[in-house]
Amino acid sequence: MKGVLLVNLGSPASTSTKDVRKYLDQFLMDERVIDAPYWLRALLVRGIILNTRPKKSAKAYKKIWWDEGSPLIVLSERLHKKVQEKTEIPVALSMRYGDPSMKTGLQELHDQGVTEVLIVPLYPQHAMATTDTILVLAEQLRKEFFPQMTFTDIPAFYHKKEYIKVLAESIKSSLEGKEWDKILFSYHGIPERHVRKSDITKSHCKPNDSVNFECCKTASPAHEFCYKHQCYETTRQVVAYLGIEPHQHFVSFQSRLAGDPWLQPYTDKMLEKYPNEGVKKLAVVTPAFVSDCLETLEEIAMEGKEEFLKAGGEEFHAIPCINDNNEWVDVLVNWIEA
Incomplete structure (x- = not known):
């Protein structure tokens, strides 16, 4: 059974x-x-x-x-x-x-x-x-x-079409009627060494190539277990689905422990610098989580908002996770019964 x-x-x-x-x-x-x-x-x-x-x-x-x-x-x-x-x-x-x-x-x-x-x-x-x-x-x-x-x-399931659709539609719904200059895709951070340890090829991943992330764009068996690649791929598919231009979105990583290099760029640093670059209205989505939690509700929606507004931002939209979204429920049921 x-x-x-x-x-x-x-x-x-x-x-x-x-x-x-x-x-x-x-x-x-x-x-x-x-x-x-x-x-x-x-x-x-x-x-x-x-x-x-x-x-x-x-x-x-x-x-x-x-x-x-x-x-x-x-x-x-x-x-x-x-x-x-x-x-x-x-x-x-x-x-x-x-x-x-x-x-x-x-x-x-x-x-x-x-x-x-x-x-x-x-x-x-x-x-x-x-x-x-x-x-x-x-x-x-x-x-x-x-x-x-x-x-x-x-x-x-970061790249599954049905999941991407649910995530993208939830973002679209959350931002309906709101003005925004950029969407920040903030993923939970992990130490760089975790990316290297997960690289089954032992040679492909370059954890902190946050400018070009060429290793993440180059096909490799390493991608099956590469958190960094999977974050960028989730973002790529969502922005393609929603028709978001390259200059309208960015990827960053939140939460870290002191003393170790973690995946960059860091979300808090981006929130501090965006207003000086003309980004006054910011939307933030957290696709590493399916359920809202401390990292989304407090770290982003409260602390992140405070940091952004203090730096000169004007509007901050924290997009909820997909949580118990009915379409997400249907996707899970289909996977379970397949």
Whole structure:
């Protein structure tokens, strides 16, 4: 019997510093998020980061928290409910970090008699810290708790025509009636070394060629797992669909930890410089996420807007993620039932 496990990133259980610390510990101690030896990872995370960041992050979560709970969890639950209503195949929802856990989701499917699980990572682009870590944990759980199950998965869908259509139409709808000078496609950043590590050719990727990104435009087997290429390709297909001119859009990367080179250009730097270049009305879309979360609702829609307006910008449009968009639900159901 077939079943489906939808997997999103996750969220703290509440906005308390204690819960945020617990969540960050699980997240940042993942060897595919901070890919350092355990002793160094523990020193960085538990010796330094968790002594300061949880309090700051808790304040950020409080700014976006809904009455129903974490926006990412609530939106994921809405998506899950709509998908389940449209298919007879059992569908469970889980988070890579926090609750409901992946073990809980798999147990739910197991209890319904499911033996074949289709894992659906809710990330358009492939990355070590997203898709990889989900599939690795799933296999660990299968071996330890669910040996009778078999797993398949839906690979990165950054270039799938049906996904591009949903994303592009949602952007079009969000900007209807609004004036804008440029659209910034802001993707979540990753360390440059993650791009190099994901390069199966070991020679193709040049992580920070942010001017010409020739490696991303040159066909290569490396693109199957290259986050940077997949971000640019998502953008290329969306702007082609919408008929957006080259000078009207740009790609940048948000969120980074100090001390390491991450993918550039950085979103916050672009927001600061745009007004001086004549960009007074800016729209920002975040296609690395399918669900609105801390990075979209606080980092972009609040902090990003403040940075842009402070630098001399006049209008800032934060475009929502596709969340539980009905067309997106239909796409997922079609993939699940294929």
